[in-house]
Amino acid sequence: xSLTHCACSHPALRIGFNLSSFARPDPILExxxxxxxxxxxxxxxxxxxxxxxxYELDGLQEGPxxxxxxxxxxxxxxxxxxxxxxxxxxxASEIRFNLMAVVRNRLQAAxxxxxxxxxxxxxxxxxxxxxxxxxxxxxxxxEARMGDVHASLAAATERHAAWRAENAxxxxxxxxxxxxxLKVLAEKGKLKGLIDSxxxxxxxx
Numbered sequence: 001x002s003l004t005h006c007a008c009s010h011p012a013l014r015i016g017f018n019l020s021s022f023a024r025p026d027p028i029l030e031x032x033x034x035x036x037x038x039x040x041x042x043x044x045x046x047x048x049x050x051x052x053x054x055y056e057l058d059g060l061q062e063g064p065x066x067x068x069x070x071x072x073x074x075x076x077x078x079x080x081x082x083x084x085x086x087x088x089x090x091x092a093s094e095i096r097f098n099l100m101a102v103v104r105n106r107l108q109a110a111x112x113x114x115x116x117x118x119x120x121x122x123x124x125x126x127x128x129x130x131x132x133x134x135x136x137x138x139x140x141x142x143e144a145r146m147g148d149v150h151a152s153l154a155a156a157t158e159r160h161a162a163w164r165a166e167n168a169x170x171x172x173x174x175x176x177x178x179x180x181x182l183k184v185l186a187e188k189g190k191l192k193g194l195i196d197s198x199x200x201x202x203x204x205x
Contacts (some may be wrong), residue, residue: 031124047079054078107156114149117142 038061047067054075056065070078087097121142127135185191 008097047075047082049075056081056082107153110149110153110156112148117146117149122145149161 044057045056045059048055048064049070049072050058052069054067054070054072056067058065066077067082083099121139124139124142126136128139182191185194
């Protein structure tokens with residue numbers, strides 16, 4: 001829901017580029033055209049707290065819409081109210097809403113927390129070694145938390161590796177391989193037999 005800083009001129013542009021990279025490859029290219037009045041239009045609407053106010057960024061509007069003053073604690077509730085109002089407005093005719101939140105990278109957050117805990121542990125070790133009971137108790141709590149963070153780091157690292165593999169497969173264009181594979185089957189005289197067999201199994205013959 002909130003847009004974070006990125007290297008490009010506007011965060012929404014980077015999000016758009018990333019989403020476009022997952023577009024389904026199309027072997028038949030068509031000229032793009034603007035949606036007519038009778039065509040459905042899909043676009044993103046973002047709610048962003050900035051400068052003590054909540055803004056609605058709608059791709060179909062000329063600019064940001066000021067929804068009023070908010071605080072760091074209240075902006076999510078204000079955004080939820082605006083979302084609810086918008087969804088109710090189109091409830092009778094439109095049910096295809098998707099909600100996404102742009103949040104902090106959990107892997108980076110866990111790494112930063114681990115670094116802070118390591119620094120805190122180092123500051124407690126000397127006092128704990130001298131027999132300071134309070135320092136020993138705090139050190140035990142810090143080490144227990146470090147164990148939890150290590151587990152979170154391992155899980156997050158595994159998730160990111162799985163996401164990278166999945167994204168690579170989704171971005172890859174398999175269409176040239178499929179075309180060439182079908183061409184080879186046709187050249188070897190096997191394509192028609194496979195098609196007939198598939199149609200028979202599907203009950204289409």
